[in-house]
Amino acid sequence: MKQRIASVDILRGFAIVAMILVNTPGDWGNVYAPLLHAQWHGLTPTDLIFPFFLFIVGISIYFAYKNKTASATTYNKVLMRSSKLIGLGLFLNIFTPHFPFFEDLETLRFPGVLQRIGIVFFVTAILYLKCNWKTLLGIGFFILIGYWLFLGFVPMPDSVSPTFDRAPNNWANYLDLQILGKHMWQPDYDPEGLISTLPSIVTCLIGVLIGKLLDGLKHVSLLFITAAILLVSGYVLDIWFPINKAIWSSSFVLVTSGWGTLFLSLIYYLIDVKKFQFGTIFKYVGMNAITIYFLSSFISKCMYFIKVNENHSIHSFLYNTIFVQSFMPLNTGSFLYALSVVLFYVLLAYFLYKRKIFIKV
Known part of the structure; x- marks a missing residue:
């Protein structure tokens, strides 16, 4: 390896x-x-963890599928892996150690961490197999800008002004409530909700593009520069679209991807450039990541x-x-x-x- x-x-x-x-x-x-986690807007170290994982999923997609053809066999494998992840997530939500071993289906939570990983993996892998890197970059940019404009400027029903706050007139919360109803983590929102899955796909797409940058990388400075661009862009966008994990805001995507790229840059520099040996304990976990989680x-x-x-x-x-x-x-x-x-x-x-x-x- x-x-x-x-x-x-x-x-x-x-x-x-x-x-x-x-x-x-x-x-x-x-x-x-x-x-x-941050109560709503803002960023804590804990808020970095899940986007880091999706970011790494994107890098893994690049290396796993860079020599694969966009064939029915490859698509079937992507679908099967995605279905397994979603199935495991639903199992965790539905299972209880007490007879009859199932949660009440009327209030069963449908979204979840593994479900989001499965959906994001499926969409990102298909896009990667079908599109070149420039198209992927354009798709990511379109989603981030479109998500911001939709949540921030499209009037709610009855011409109510939208907000980014935890409120009924937040489009992300509103749509999740209308579609999922009682099948959410909280009565008014779900951190792995439906519409917020769109920008989380961009987190994974950025990982794919970082994977391409890593492949044959000659100057580690390119990674650090990319991290700086993502971080600056995200913190500037925070002025208009607050950093928020619960709705996976566009600024949140850029900032967390920037931190992920920076962490990876440091590890890459120390291990590949300076030849230090460390972090093996994390490698053990990373080799069976989904199983351990x-x-x-x-x-x-x-x-x-x-x-x-x-x-x-x-x-x-x-x-x-x-x-x-x-x-x-x-x-x-x-x-x-x-x-x-x-x-x-x-x-x-x-x-x-x-x-x-x-x-x-």
């Missing part, structure tokens, strides 16, 4: 480790602020629902018994619990890697 691909595996593994860290605190009421979500859900006794689930029993101590702040105990979960999955990834078990989804 070329080192530039190893660099991508390291960043992918880092994103999965970070996902597990922020998704499995000991107590959601006691979490350090950087490990929480799925297992962490599934097992975490089981630990919340399965009871040890009348008062405690497995999760609350372990947390309160081991990590809640009088000499330790609650935030620290909650964070240490999350770190212990991360350690478990890193060890699992290491075991799979050493046994040469790589589960493709």
Whole structure:
């Protein structure tokens, strides 16, 4: 495996480790602020994690399909992989460890992280197989500008002025509510909603274009320059279209892709140019990224629902018994619990890697 691909595996593994860290605190009421999403507008370190992963999916699409032809066989493989991702996501939403093992279908959440990855992967892979890089760049630009103009300037029903705030007259929230109804994460919005999936496709397309830049890269400075252009563009656009993960705003796409490119540039520079050896622990996770993420979500859900006794689930029993101590702040105990979960999955990834078990989804 070329080192530039190893660099991508390291960043992918880092994103999965970070996902597990922020998704499995000991107590959601006691979490350090950087490990929480922004309440609406704004950007925290946690808000970078999911777009980083979609960005890496785009890079992987470039290297996986650059020598593939746009044939029925290739399209079928893309469709199958996308369907598996969506199916796994729906399974996580529908499954409960208690009989009859299914959530109420009337309020079952349809969107989700894996569902979005599946949809974004499908659309991006098809576009990559059909279009050249200039067309992909044009499509991305059109979506980002069009999304901003639509959410910000197209009047709502009854001529109500649209807004970017968390409100009924936000087009992203409004359309999700009209189409998904009760099948959302929150009564008024879903962070993996329908219309916000469009700009998330651009995050992946930017990854494809960065993959092309990486392929045969002679001067790492090109990566740093690209990162700077994305970051500056995103923070300037923030003036008119606020950075917002919940609606995946166009400024959010540019800024997070800029940070993703910058992180990748640093890793690439240190590993490929300076020949430092580090981050192998993340590479183990990156080689089985979807498997590790799925297992962490599934097992975490089981630990919340399965009871040890009348008062405690497995999760609350372990947390309160081991990590809640009088000499330790609650935030620290909650964070240490999350770190212990991360350690478990890193060890699992290491075991799979050493046994040469790589589960493709």
